[in-house]
Amino acid sequence: MTRHSAAAPRTNPVRTGAFSVWGDVARPATLTVADLRQGWEQHRAEVVFDCATAGPQHHTFTGPLLREVAAGTRPDFDPGRRKERSRFLLAVSGGDGHHAVLSWAEIDADFGDAPVLLATRMDGEALDETGAQLVVPSDRCGARYVSAVTGIWIGSCRTS
Ligand SMILES: Nc1nc2c(c(=O)[nH]1)N[C@H]1C(S)=C(S)[C@@H](COP(=O)(O)O)O[C@H]1N2
C-alpha cells in the first residue's frame, strides 16, 4: 500500500518561490506561488501568533487550504478510509532549514479540520518572490508559520 521515497529531491526548485510536494504520493509536484493562487480557492485568515523573541504578531494571510493542495498529489492512502488517512504526516520545510510537522488528521475535515493555509499573500503583499508561507491559525505560537516554503513531504508514519 505504501511506497517510501528514498530521498528528497536532490536540487532546490529553480523557479523563484517554487516548492516541491513529494513523498508517499502518486503525483509529486513542483508548484509556484502563482500556481497556488490560480489552482485553488483562496481563503483568508486574520491571525495573531506569539513569537518567543518578538512577542505577538498580527497578520492577514490569503491562500489555498493545505489539505486541498496536498490531496492533489494523491497520497498513498485510500481516501475513503479514515484509519489510513490518520497514519499520514506532512513535513513543511523553509529554505533556511526551519521545518515543522503536521499530522494529516489535524487538517482533515473528518478529524481536526484545522483551516491551515499555504499563503500566497501576507498583509496584501504577494509572496511570489519570497515563497509561500504555512499558516496555522489554531496555533498560539508562531514556530509553525514556516515562511519561504521549499518543500512539503507527505508520508506515512513507520512504526516498525
Ligand atoms: N523559514 C522560516 N520560517 C519561520 C521561522 C524561521 O526561522 N524560518 N521562524 C518562525 C517563528 S519562530 C515565528 S514567531 C514566525 C515569525 O513570523 P513573522 O516574521 O512574520 O513575524 O515565523 C516562523 N517561520
Ligand SMILES: [Mo]
Ligand atoms: Mo518565533
